[in-house]
Amino acid sequence: MKKFFTYFVLAALCWTGAEAFAGRDVADGYRAGMIPRFVRYVQTDSMSDNDAEWMTPGQANMYNILFQEIRAFGFPTHLSSDGYIYVNIPSNLPGGRQTPVLGISAHYDTTPEINGVDIKPQVIARYDGKPIRLKNNHVLSTDTDPYLRRMVGKTIVTSDGTTNLGADDKAGVTIVVTLLQTLAENPSVSHGPVQIVLTPNEDVGRSAERLDLNYYHPDFAYDFDGGVDGETIIGNFSAERVVVTVYGVNGHQSYAAANGYLNAVAPLAYIIERVALNETLPNRSSGSQGYVEPNRVTYDAETNSYSADFRFRYFDKEDGEKYHERLKRAVLDAKDIYGVRIEVKTEKQYENVEYGVKPEALTLLKAAMKDASVTPQLKKERAGTTSAMIMAKHGFGGYTLFTGQNNPHAFTEWLSEEDMFNAYRVALNLVKHAALLDTQAEESL
Numbered sequence: 027m028k029k030f031f032t033y034f035v036l037a038a039l040c041w042t043g044a045e046a047f048a049g050r051d052v053a054d055g056y057r058a059g060m061i062p063r064f065v066r067y068v069q070t071d072s073m074s075d076n077d078a079e080w081m082t083p084g085q086a087n088m089y090n091i092l093f094q095e096i097r098a099f100g101f102p103t104h105l106s107s108d109g110y111i112y113v114n115i116p117s118n119l120p121g122g123r124q125t126p127v128l129g130i131s132a133h134y135d136t137t138p139e140i141n142g143v144d145i146k147p148q149v150i151a152r153y154d155g156k157p158i159r160l161k162n163n164h165v166l167s168t169d170t171d172p173y174l175r176r177m178v179g180k181t182i183v184t185s186d187g188t189t190n191l192g193a194d195d196k197a198g199v200t201i202v203v204t205l206l207q208t209l210a211e212n213p214s215v216s217h218g219p220v221q222i223v224l225t226p227n228e229d230v231g232r233s234a235e236r237l238d239l240n241y242y243h244p245d246f247a248y249d250f251d252g253g254v255d256g257e258t259i260i261g262n263f264s265a266e267r268v269v270v271t272v273y274g275v276n277g278h279q280s281y282a283a284a285n286g287y288l289n290a291v292a293p294l295a296y297i298i299e300r301v302a303l304n305e306t307l308p309n310r311s312s313g314s315q316g317y318v319e320p321n322r323v324t325y326d327a328e329t330n331s332y333s334a335d336f337r338f339r340y341f342d343k344e345d346g347e348k349y350h351e352r353l354k355r356a357v358l359d360a361k362d363i364y365g366v367r368i369e370v371k372t373e374k375q376y377e378n379v380e381y382g383v384k385p386e387a388l389t390l391l392k393a394a395m396k397d398a399s400v401t402p403q404l405k406k407e408r409a410g411t412t413s414a415m416i417m418a419k420h421g422f423g424g425y426t427l428f429t430g431q432n433n434p435h436a437f438t439e440w441l442s443e444e445d446m447f448n449a450y451r452v453a454l455n456l457v458k459h460a461a462l463l464d465t466q467a468e469e470s471l
């Protein structure tokens with residue numbers, strides 16, 4: 027069975043502004059509520075933890091608060107045992123007309139890299155442009171942060187300097203919950219089917235790990251976890267953790283010829299030298315170039331083995347294949363030369379979303395941004411977020427959109443109220459424009 031869609035995005039683009047999207051006023055009515063909501067969310071600690079089996083107590087507290095709040099909006103809402111909150115909004119179009127499914131996500135954990143407990147947000151209205159002195163000598167200044175200069179006269183939020191702010195990604199969560207509130211309170215806003223997910227554990231690289239595709243598997247996915255001013259991440263590193271383990275054989279090395287003792291360090295060193303070439307180390311890589319890095323070597327006494335942990339990073343599939351080919355040959359040769367047993371394990375962490383995004387996703391986004399007077403700033407990043415994790419694990423890609431967060435994972439993290447509001451308007455416009463798309467499913471044998 028083959029299924030494909032026909033999209034009438036052009037119709038949406040030609041549909042002129044104001045009356046077609048009277049919702050612009052609808053959005054304005056929710057602006058004042060966004061900062062209080064954001065402040066409330068960041069005051070609930072929800073750090074994720076690299077060493078946790080899965081859920082931290084803070085995140086559990088957060089998802090309970092969010093679930094209660096969201097459920098009250100009246101849409102079908104599901105809290106999974108793993109702490110994912112799903113909202114599946116059915117189409118309210120005439121006759122229940124179906125359109126491609128729009129997906130919107132954000133993550134409610136905050137990074138374990140920096141203290142995020144007991145956050146005291148400082149709301150600064152009509153920012154005067156002067157340096158902002160936080161505790162512990164942290165300073166926010168327009169000299170070192172050019173984007174802050176654009177905030178003069180506007181509202182920003184900072185931490186008090188003893189913690190981060192948690193705008194990563196409570197800004198995204200604020201946008202998503204405000205969108206849900208808007209749709210619940212304004213049934214006149216037409217929409218097709220919309221799937222929402224709020225995830226845990228993004229900042230420990232695990233937000234897609236227990237995602238349930240029964241509740242979240244949209245045609246077009248947009249993750250609200252990016253920076254400012256229309257930033258849109260349309261591509262990212264594919265990231266793999268490759269672990270090579272060489273098993274030695276126990277015995278006294280002086281009588282190795284007789285007792286079969288085998289050293290494991292030399293073959294591992296040989297493999298590392300063959301795979302991690304100087305020209306593909308991280309310090310030689312920039313732009314869209316990939317890299318290979320052996321970032322850790324460990325010894326396991328129980329199995330008398332040495333392991334090297336490699337990072338493979340690449341935008342281009344061919345680069346990834348090249349790295350793997352190099353590794354394969356080095357391992358085969360090492361087995362031959364040294365006579366040792368070698369194991370290779372590969373774990374895919376991120377995949378470039380470019381491989382799995384439908385081309386119409388960008389057309390739809392541009393239309394939604396245009397209606398919010400936001401200029402798309404398309405970027406590819408040498409990192410990855412939820413969209414890249416979903417791509418690696420579940421094979422469908424999405425874009426990561428701006429939220430108003432600045433300097434994430436730092437004491438000087440701050441939020442632009444204006445950018446957060448604009449991102450919310452883009453989210454609402456995505457819902458409206460997606461409702462104008464048409465779906466025609468055709469089946470062929």
Ligand SMILES: [Zn+2]
Binds near residue numbers: 228411
């Ligand atoms: Zn984030």
